[in-house]
Amino acid sequence: MSPTPQERRAARHQLGTGSSAPAARRGPSGGRKKPITVDAIISTAFGIVEEEGYEALTMRRLATALETGPSSLYAHVVNKEDLDELLLGRLCAEIDLPEPDPAIWRQQIVGICTQLRDQYLRYPGISQAAFAAAPSNLDTLRVSEGMLAILLAGGIAPQTAAWAIDSLSLYVNAYSLEVSLANKRLSRSDDDWVVSRDELLRRFAALPDTFPQTKRYAAELTAGTVHDRFDFTIGLMIDGLGVAEIPREA
Missing domain, CATH: 1.10.357.10 (Tetracycline Repressor, domain 2)
Structure with missing residues (x-):
């Protein structure tokens, strides 16, 4: 059984913010799109904030940018607060x-x-x-x-x-x-x-x-x-x- 988002979050706190296993795409175009990973989610989220500001960053907006549905994101992040934690962690990693x-x-x-x-x-x-x-x-x-x-x-x-x-x-x-x-x-x-x-x-x-x-x-x-x-x-x-x-x- 695949780990839950909560389990992935707990693992990140112990081992850092490494990539999780990619989630399989669903639907007729699933095989033609890049798989969703934590790294892809973080990079796309940063792109939205850089272009549109932090207020524009929602789970729905992020899912749209990744050409998927919000449920696919929740396979990797628990909620918006968990996403925020990942973003801050990525910034702090560069200090x-x-x-x-x-x-x-x-x-x-x-x-x-x-x-x-x-x-x-x-x-x-x-x-x-x-x-x-x-x-x-x-x-x-x-x-x-x-x-x-x-x-x-x-x-x-x-x-x-x-x-x-x-x-x-x-x-x-x-x-x-x-x-x-x-x-x-x-x-x-x-x-x-x-x-x-x-x-x-x-x-x-x-x-x-x-x-x-x-x-x-x-x-x-x-x-x-x-x-x-x-x-x-x-x-x-x-x-x-x-x-x-x-x-x-x-």
Whole structure:
């Protein structure tokens, strides 16, 4: 008897995200189409997200792209959440994790966060899949394991390091989602919601005098690129680890 999707998922958590056995095609054209595998599902899903955005990725849309029915997909993935886990795992598998070095641990953590950001930005909106998801995929856990090792090598207390990974990951996810949403708006005709720095400066200058600080520091408030702000925030979070206090339980 063939393994169930749930059994395949459990095996992936133990052995990685390798390909499952291909499912046979049904119908008169079944023999002329490429067999469906986990790899084919993942690659096709990435293609949809890259071209149409994460919101367009549904099991039905994916089945259409693979010229099959949704039931054929469920022979390999449990549900949409399982698909999301596979996609995130594939992205995380491409992250280069350096050997922890106490002398440059800060730069190493920044490098991992930057790699993860760039992976997410390749596929608009895909970082949504990481929200409220408990990591269980081995490739995803590999990244958190690497980050934990680097923070511990840098002398960060274990509890602080554990929460730092959660905070850094949450920021990278949120940042990537915001940039993807802004880029999506810019690509549409109704791009008035994404304004230039010059337009922001003009709007701030036109504010009433009840906003004295915003008017005075408009240049500072609008300075830098989005990636400049990313680097600043990641650096700020990392620099604060040495003085972070873990709240005591009541």
